[in-house]
Amino acid sequence: MPRVTPMSPAPVRIAAAAICGGFGVLLARALLALPEDEAGLAPLIETNLEASGVKHPITAVLLNFRGYDTMLEIAVLVLATIGVLSLTVARPGTWAPVAEQADPVLSALARFLAPIMLVVAGYLLWAGEHAPGGAFQAGSVIGAAGVLLSLSGYARPVWVTRFALRAVIAGGFVAFLGVAIGVMSAGGALLEYPAGSAKTLIVLVETLLTISIGAILVSLFIASASPAEELRRRMEENR
Amino acid sequence: MTTFAGLSQTDLYALAGAALFVIGLYGLITRPHLLHKVLALNISSGGVFLVLVGIARRVPGPVPDPLPHAMVLTGIVVTVSSTAFALALAKSIYTETGHAVLEPDDLEETGEVSRG
Amino acid sequence: MPGSTQLLSAAQARRPVERALLFAGVWFVVAEADLSSWTFGVPFVLVATIASLRLTPAREWRIRPAGALRYAWFFAHQSVAGGFDVALRAIRPSLPIDPKLVCYRLRIGPEHARVLVADTVSLLPGTLSAGIEEDSLTMHVLDCGLPVEEGTRLVEEHVADLFGIELAEEGGTIGPCEVGSVGTCGIGSEGAR
Amino acid sequence: MTLTSWIFDIVLVGTLVWLAVRVLAEVKLFKSVVLYIAFGLLVALAWVRLAAPDIALAEAAIGAGITGALLLDAAGHMRGRSQPYASASDEPSAGGDMDA
Amino acid sequence: MSWELTALLVAVGTPFAVAAAVFAIGERRHTLRGATNLAGAALTAGAVVACAVSAWQRFGGGPFAEGSIALLDIGFGLRADPLGVVFAVVAGVLWLVTTVYAIGYMSHASDRARFFGFFSICVGSAIGIALSANLLTFFVFYETLTLATYPLVAHSGTPAALRGGRTYLTYALPAGAALAVGVIWLNLIAGPVEFAAGGSLDPALASTHPGSLIVIFALLMFGLGVKAALFPVHGWLPAAMVAPAPVSSLLHAVAVVKAGVFGIARVVLEVYGPIAHELDLTPYLAALAGFTIIYGSVRALAQDDFKKRLAFSTIAQLSYITLGVALASPIAIAGGIAHLAHHAAMKITMFFTAGAVAEEVKAYRVSEFDGLGRRMPLTMGAFSLAALGIVGVPPIAGFASKWFLGIGALDAGEGAWVIAVLGVSSVLNAAYFFPIMHRAWFRAPKAEWAAGPPPGSAEGDLRMVVPILVTALIGLVLGIAAGADVSPASWALRIGMTEVPW
């Protein structure tokens, strides 16, 4: 019997359509009523860009003006990882080295691309200071490299202990937090970079975040994804 | 800013964002399968981001307002996190119950009940 | 490696440098020759090098520059030909194709070379690699009329030239496949529909 | 550049909306996922058009990298389990249901 | 802190402290619990007496001792004023007696920690009600009493007990809600509502908010009337008789029901005061009370279950107090207030008796009492004394209150019908109590009772017999010494004079 997932019953659909239509009209009206050429906070950001320590306004917003947001956002990532890990607690096998069927072509691809991805990630990180790029984009590329490796049968190297893994997952956040608190010793507020050291600290934080984000994304994938071989192996054991 | 039929490019994308948001909302309500629900939420958030970036374009001059961009970047991270977690949750549910719907009633509709 | 000679050690020592230079080149290009980028570039190139060495430990193969040039030329004009070929087939109203699945007995030994053969074959006119087995390459052929066997042999030879590998005596021929195959051109006609 | 830009934008936006509808209207999980991946790529183009290369970068890296992989993995995970997977009844399935 | 304030706080706080201690001591350590309980009760009794002394000393002079903590715009306030201490002394002293009785009565029961804990809370709430300085405080203690009574009513956990508890709540909670709305509304109109002799509301309100005041009065009377068992919201009281005897004794004769009538007195006399007259509210209340007196007495006649007969008697007797308050002549008020104390002493004796009889000879119905006087002479003697008092035979306490009521009614110009009610009621009282005495003393006893109490014991646990005698004696003394300066009757008379300055 074909498994299909059809829509809800007609009354639900009609009600949903009515609700959605209502919101659609509301939104459209609101958007079209917007005044043209509203500057928002852009001029303020422009004015303070010099003092932020970086040249790219988005990076300045993310790491300095609204660095607190970014810090909490990394916490969201860490939380999601913990959440995914908590779903696998009862499945201790998940973190054991997984050897997927090795395909020479795929393996060659991974071995070829992964280091290049690292280089490109580094570039994006560097570029973020003055151009589009930054920790998150760079971290995503690293994460993609990890996912590619994982899909190609490269399991977690044995020297990466569980603690090390946790450390690298939480590391970016802890480092950010550490810097945020650390700068308070210079007399400023939370996350108030002392004059002159803003750039250095932002770079430091971004670098650590990149590594951490990469690790988190890989962990999210590995911990939540369920390699068929692995599941079958466990099933055998349970029998 | 060039306009076309009274619309600017900004309006076009912002309206598209609104449409995506609403489409996602509709899908979220009407599609029983969890994967569809997750996709629906992702589409909705894409819509919200489009609205935000559309708003950022309203700044006079070629360079858009960086603040909404930063907000969208933060939002994307949040969306990725929640998508990953929601998918892990959905898969756990599937493993645990044999299907990926919230209401057992939906099973008949999905035809999953018939499975041995 | 037990009893490794001086020469081998030198080769092993050279390899990281080669890799590092390769990635430095990548960085250089990607960063569009910005000199100030090297503060980041150096550590990331190092990390990439280490990662690369871990993923692909130094093996006894290297690229011969002359072979590389020959290979590049071969690849370039063959892939242009491949592109033209398939594009024309796609837009011709008659859709002149006569596909089949075939097996090619490989003459080339090392895995990296086989992978390169497989990847290259996919870009040549009318062939698409669809699996590497023990000693054979499964290919999908777009048109039986194409000189597939000759083309593949050429690829094999160019790759061997590139890496400086000796080809085996045997093989280099197309034969029927076992998995999901329908034999060579003209033999067996059990199509999908 | 205005008119061509408009054509590009309208086509892009129209495709986006149409894709969104298709993703959610689709019955087959796997198809939805693939359509969504396509959607992600096009959204990246939309960011480009809106002069938001930062976001385009992030979308490209995330959409093509982790999200796509996660969704495909989930779609694979949630497919039928009582049937042998090649028996052509379920998405994603193999050869049996070729074009008619 | 002055000794007066200390006494005030000790009087209210001790029972709650005892409750906490009892809960903490737990189920197993009976001796420690008993000792704690007794010590606390004694301390409380002492403290309420001290409060009374304080009030006595300041009567007519300076302000009464008072303490308060802030909350919202009102605050909690305690005050040892004359009206309050009457009730406080009644509750405090009788608690001490009841504690002794209860320790005896419950000596074989389970869940004693829970029982004594909530019992203490009830008493504390009753004393708190008595000593509240304002309507908010009164209300808080009033509701605490409601809540703490529930576990006691349902104490035995049998289906019947749970049913009784449910009935109780069905009445008490809506009443509480009505009371709450009334209190809030009143506070809204009049600002913080303090209690003050002669009424605390600004008389001008009678003309500015007459409608609101009438509705509020109705809400308050409904809220208080439930506990005061005014017809038609009296139904919970007989149902609550499933509670253990000490509960029925102290709570259903003293604390809970008296809290209701006491509240009526507070509201009518010390909040509304002249406004109640101006808006013509009191006649309705008086009429309702009069009807309840007759109704309760008639219903009592028909009860074979001993405790139920007592319960209906209580319903009737409580309305004496309400009636006195509603008549609003100084002497009638005095009669009502005096009856608050007098009835407490007499009715608690009777409920004690019911408990003792049930424990000792397992007799629950009047029809099973034949010859009981032979078997339990002391107990039945005490009962007879109390019954005579309720009927109004001089010189026992009941006579004094009825006398005041009658005089007060004449004073208020409502003499005729009130005296008629009193007369009929007394006849009915006699009609439902005398048969019991007759059976106990003059019918032939069952064979095993003929020999009198079993040798070696009085007629059951001494911890029960002695309290019965004590309370009966109190009833007698209150009547005989009604004329003394410190007697509740004289005290009530003095209060009555201050309450009606108009």
Added chain:
Amino acid sequence: MAEWVTTHLPALVILVPLTAAPLAFLLGGTLARPIALLSALLSQPLALALAFTVSAEGGVRYEIGGWGGPLGIDLVADGLAATLILVATVVGLGVTVYAWGYFADRERYRYFWPLWLFLWASLYALFLSGDLFNLYVCLELVSMAAVALVGLSLRRDALLAAMRYMLAAILGSLFYLLGVALVYAAFGSIDIATVREAVRADVTGQAAFALMTVGLMLKTALFPLHFWLPPAHSNAPSPVSAVLSALVVKGSFYILVRMWVDVADPSFVPGSAALLGVLGASAIVWGSVQAMRQERLKMLVAYSTVAQIGYLFLLFPLVAGGGAAAADAWVGGMFHAASHALAKAAMFLAAGTVLARFGHDRIAGLGGLSRRAPVTAMAFALAGVTMMGLPPSGGFVAKWQMIRAALESGAWWWAVVVVAGGLLAAVYIFRVVALFLGREGAEGEDADVDAGRSPATMEWATLALALAALALGVLGQPLVELIGVGAPALVAGVGP
């Protein structure tokens, strides 16, 4: 040092659990519990100090990064924020102590501690945030941690509940974010203080508020958007249920209050206040009726939360008119939030003790609980007193103020709702309490009363929370005053 602490007080309140959370994750099983307890203990003086500072100075503003709004993000604490922080701190301590015993040696729950600490920190961050977008991030943090906690037991029902919760929470966040986007478009800022100055009731502004409100209603589980709450709150591990009902729903409600009372007043979108009030009233009735019908204790308590949330929403129509009624309603609403938090936490913890000890929480099987687990039964009953709004409890003070406000503004029907809600609550509470007193032996009962006692930390933490809810009714004046500190202009009228 002391001066340093005072300067950075708002930040420190957040930083303590926020630092403890990754540490608990990093250092794992054995150390996580002490870390959590240490953080909980450290939070107490900090929260108190914050409350005192707010009282003394009429409010605190802390500029993160030294930029100041609208460019940077400010932490802002007024009386409202300080109150909720105080409540979160007390409840948090109770839950932490309880969980110490509850999760004593369960390896499977090793992620409870970091998740809980993250949740705690994000609640603090939420209450202190002075920026609309930052609030979005905080909301997401809260949701993510809460969802993960709900699914922690990995039981089938818990997973389903977590999923449902997750979908609702994400959708709510999206609505909210869309609203924030429109606010920024319309008013050019997302800093609350700046928006407050710029706010005007045009189409965009109204749409923004409508969207944010829908999202937050969904997150607060206001009827009829409450569908996700009962399964999530009843299937979570009990300490988690306690936090969810006590604090998490208050988080989104807090933002709603900020929007409708502080930033704009309810006249901003005509009819919105009345609509919210009607939905609140419906929630009270619907939640209570459902609670009466439940067969499982935790479900009953969860539906009770649905009902009690309804009271919070009566705040909006009551403050709409301003003046003394608004001031009263303000105190009442916030007092309700506080006392409900304490009492509901106690109820869920009590239910958790029952569940842990008897292996089930079927109401029918709870006969005689006051004999078998007196402390727990007592805690439940005392918490019930607050739920019913009877004196002397915090719930009473709250209802007192609400009824007062209703009568004051002439909208007596809200008073009827409040009173009726209290009586309905009494029905479902006493249904359970009566069973506790009953004699019917329960399933899974052990003959010996003392057999299988629960850890003392669990029982006493529960009782302490219930007593705290009770104490609010008597000793609540400082809280009443704190709520009034720096209150929004609309409700700062003739405060009590």
Added chain:
Amino acid sequence: MSVIDVVSVLLLVAGTFFFLAGSTGVLRFPDVYTRLHALTKADNLGLGFFVIGLSLRADSWVVVVKMVLIWALVIVAGATAGHLVAEAARTSGVVPWRKPR
């Protein structure tokens, strides 16, 4: 419009032709294997034309090399993806289309 511009546009148009042809192939070819042919070959050639065409307009040679690098990456990805998909299709039993005879 300079000569370079003209050449560049011509190259771009040529590239576009190959992209469209690739898409047409993907649409018209009868089974997954044949479609993979169209995908891997035509598109890569199309991208090649684009890179060359845009290189003519590039500001610096590094940009040209960067585009070539991108092209190379796409080629590797395309070839590998084609191989993997074909192999997967084959091992899971998708039977190739045969010309009707």
Added chain:
Amino acid sequence: MKLILVGIASALLLSIIVGLSRVERGPTPADRMLAAQLFGTTGVAILLLLAEAMETPALRDVALVFALLAAMAAVAFVKRAWHPGPGESEKGERP
């Protein structure tokens, strides 16, 4: 000139839409997947073009990332989605 560039980009967009119909028509998952692959390549082309037309060099970085990750979807598809699933695992494996 820009007009031409953007026009060409529109043509490429059209090519993507044509490819989309293969996603719709399938019939096998592999067919859908390879259409998605098509978008990667075309997307790179569009990005390079727009980088020129919009004078935003950063778009080349986007194209670079596209190119790097072009194979990810296909790999994930082959390794996870089109693979004997974990469905065979039985209930009750959790304690």
